[in-house]
Amino acid sequence: MRAWMLPAGSDGFDKLYIQDLPDPVAGPGEVLIAPQAWTINYRDFAVASGKYFGGALKQPSIPLSDGAGEVVAVGEGVTSVAVGDRVQGSFFLDWVDGPMVMGRALGDGMGPGMLAELVVLPEQGVVKIAESLDYSQAACLPCAGVTAWNALTRGRMVRPGDKVLVLGTGGVSMIALQLAKAMGAEVICTSSSDEKLSRAKNLGADHLINYKTTPDWGAAVKSQFGGANQVVEVGGVGTLAQSMQALANEGEIALIGVLSQGEPPSPHALMMTGGTLRGIFVGSAEMARDLNDFIDSNEIEPPIGGRFSFDKAAKAYAHAWGPDSFGKTVIEL
Numbered sequence: 001m002r003a004w005m006l007p008a009g010s011d012g013f014d015k016l017y018i019q020d021l022p023d024p025v026a027g028p029g030e031v032l033i034a035p036q037a038w039t040i041n042y043r044d045f046a047v048a049s050g051k052y053f054g055g056a057l058k059q060p061s062i063p064l065s066d067g068a069g070e071v072v073a074v075g076e077g078v079t080s081v082a083v084g085d086r087v088q089g090s091f092f093l094d095w096v097d098g099p100m101v102m103g104r105a106l107g108d109g110m111g112p113g114m115l116a117e118l119v120v121l122p123e124q125g126v127v128k129i130a131e132s133l134d135y136s137q138a139a140c141l142p143c144a145g146v147t148a149w150n151a152l153t154r155g156r157m158v159r160p161g162d163k164v165l166v167l168g169t170g171g172v173s174m175i176a177l178q179l180a181k182a183m184g185a186e187v188i189c190t191s192s193s194d195e196k197l198s199r200a201k202n203l204g205a206d207h208l209i210n211y212k213t214t215p216d217w218g219a220a221v222k223s224q225f226g227g228a229n230q231v232v233e234v235g236g237v238g239t240l241a242q243s244m245q246a247l248a249n250e251g252e253i254a255l256i257g258v259l260s261q262g263e264p265p266s267p268h269a270l271m272m273t274g275g276t277l278r279g280i281f282v283g284s285a286e287m288a289r290d291l292n293d294f295i296d297s298n299e300i301e302p303p304i305g306g307r308f309s310f311d312k313a314a315k316a317y318a319h320a321w322g323p324d325s326f327g328k329t330v331i332e333l
């Protein structure tokens with residue numbers, strides 16, 4: 001099989017190379033998958049540049065957490081999936097359901113990576129995909145989709161009529177926008193680009209704010225729309241102060257991202273609104289199943305902003321990293 005690899009000590013996605021490797025075999029309790037599509041997350045740049053939690057890669061590794069494909073073999077004892085099933089990987093292989101379990105994670109250099117023609121996963125880390133989705137759409141879900149689902153359905157939980165604020169037009173935010181609309185919420189979307197805002201409007205965004213031309217966007221959300229009940233916070237320390245300003249009374253900030261720099265803000269603003277700050281780290285296989293069910297019931301098509309062939313995976317990384325990326329960037333077999 002062919003696999004894309006990052007070398008030990010990789011310091012950027014320009015180090016990606018393609019390699020022929022022996023076909024893997026499913027052992028007892030394992031599933032052999034032939035991925036047909038993959039997507040790139042912001043996290044994959046951190047892994048490639050040695051800045052993810054584990055630090056620089058210790059050995060050559062297959063990257064990416066997000067892939068979807070067909071089951072081509074199952075090992076002894078596997079009962080939940082069969083040959084021919086359409087599946088995706090679950091980001092945390094050991095977080096099956098219930099409270100968070102930090103364990104093996106796909107594509108971090110320690111767990112298996114998905115960007116190969118064949119991948120073996122433990123049965124508990126395999127999730128059947130929504131019938132309504134093709135492989136490229138399904139590949140948008142394991143990291144960005146499940147994170148958005150966790151943000152909107154745990155903790156305070158979004159209700160019809162809520163106002164949900166999504167920051168920027170990246171993968172997590174655009175899927176959160178679609179999910180929040182299907183839950184009956186009003187969605188406020190920010191972006192650095194008017195052109196991307198108009199694309200967010202096409203996905204259902206009700207209110208649009210350019211955070212470059214409206215640098216006090218947090219106050220604008222509060223004064224123009226009465227505040228957000230839920231914030232999908234992908235910016236991190238550099239945007240958190242304004243997300244707190246944007247919060248309606250007893251709202252919740254789902255703390256997800258690390259896109260911006262700055263000093264951590266004072267938490268006092270949260271006291272003034274009775275607000276909650278909740279950390280999110282992707283989610284469980286159970287959340288992935290619930291998300292796929294919700295997508296089937298609500299005819300949601302995850303937003304794909306760029307498509308590249310398997311041979312052009314390095315170009316896909318460059319596009320996802322660049323200024324033209326919108327929603328998810330997909331690699332297709």
Ligand SMILES: NC(=O)c1ccc[n+]([C@@H]2O[C@H](COP(=O)([O-])OP(=O)(O)OC[C@H]3O[C@@H](n4cnc5c(N)ncnc54)[C@H](OP(=O)(O)O)[C@@H]3O)[C@@H](O)[C@H]2O)c1
Nearest residue numbers: 042147168169170171172191192256257258259260281282
């Ligand atoms: N905690 C978790 O479990 C988890 C899971 C998934 C992702 N994340 C994190 O969430 C963040 C987003 O991930 P992603 O994969 O969705 O990224 P992405 O697809 O690469 O999205 C990048 C987009 O974010 C927007 N952005 C950048 N800086 C911003 C700022 N200062 N204010 C507002 N928007 C800004 C930009 O939108 P415009 O171009 O429209 O301005 C940019 O296009 C990353 O930090 C990632 O590491 C965390």
